[in-house]
Amino acid sequence: MSNAFDTFFFSVYPYICLSIFLLGSLARFERAQYTWKSDSSQLLRHAQLRWGSNLFHIGVLFLLFGHTVGLLTPHALYSAFITASQKQMLAIVSGGVAGTLCFVGLTMLLHRRLFDPRIRKTSRSTDIAILAVLWVQLCLGLLTLPFSYAQRADAHEMLMLADWAQRIVTLRPDASAMASVLWPFKLHLILGMTVFLLFPFTRLVHIWSGFGTLAYALRPYQLVRSRRLGPVARRNGVRRGF
Template identity: 70%
Template structure:
């Protein structure tokens, strides 16, 4: 890969994706709130949806949490408890299991949307496109497992990726450490950032609603006070 393209993809492109992700989501919520939904097709056929949706959401939530904590937690915060190679093996086993569960669920959802004529006719092109992109991303993620396993002794891949991610969120981008990384990781990273870029323009925006529902549980109690009405009484000649 040319060094200029490498620097753009891993030093500049992440900020473009994050800016579009945040500002685009805000703009869509402000302008098109009626499109802020997942467009469920449960009424057309519920059986395969139940299995596919549950497996997909369980897997994807675990993967999102694992990637966030695994990449953004500095090494010194966990080295007293677990070594870097042990953490990488834990990530391989847990992430591989969650990825497989998510892959099965998403495959069921994708097959259902393509194979059922009624669902296919009522589906937007963006619905199908985002499912295919997520499916490819899961395949790429599973393809990184053999490469991660080959680095299990020194945890090189995990440490390099964590350093890059932490530099991105602290506005100190440096993609030099990614130069010698296996291609599976790089393609997986670029497609993952592209999903954030496409997020505001797809059905994925309903994820924000899920986060809002969690915050709703911690809301303060609503204070309701009785309103005193000045009603006429019998003594004043009013109607009782």
């Protein structure tokens, strides 16, 4: 039973989540573009949103970047500069700080969604559900920190998780090593993949727009020329437009 559990969630489930994440996002953009937005509730109550949103976004962006670089960078690329143990300690400290900021901000956002009557009335069930899922995922991530600290000497768990992630992205899945991984890490991974599964059906799709702004900033200038009016139009009193 344990082998079947590990094989499904760490060899099959990642590709299910990634497929729905990509194809679902594309389908929503094609079929429901008017729902492609963050649905901000700033007009209803902005003070708590300002603090909560800033803390959450600062923390979550750092965590996403740190997880991506930490898991997908092969050990051979950084072993000459930093040991695995030092890297794990760096991840514990920086992840702990960013995770705490994110936890405070996300708790504020979830609190205002649940306990402000106007915001609760205008919130969809998916808005509250995805915040709750992210909150639980963040708690699981913070829960892994003591276990990581206890294993900082050889960083065996971190190297094993990195190897698993790199095998997933290179289409060489191998769940055999995950049998010895501690349960907080397993739950954190499974719920993290589930967030990608839920992504196209929630307000999280607006994250794609953030990448779109980079392309918008690099677009060429739009040339606007004045339109010359003919003699008939001038006689009729039509003004020159742009």
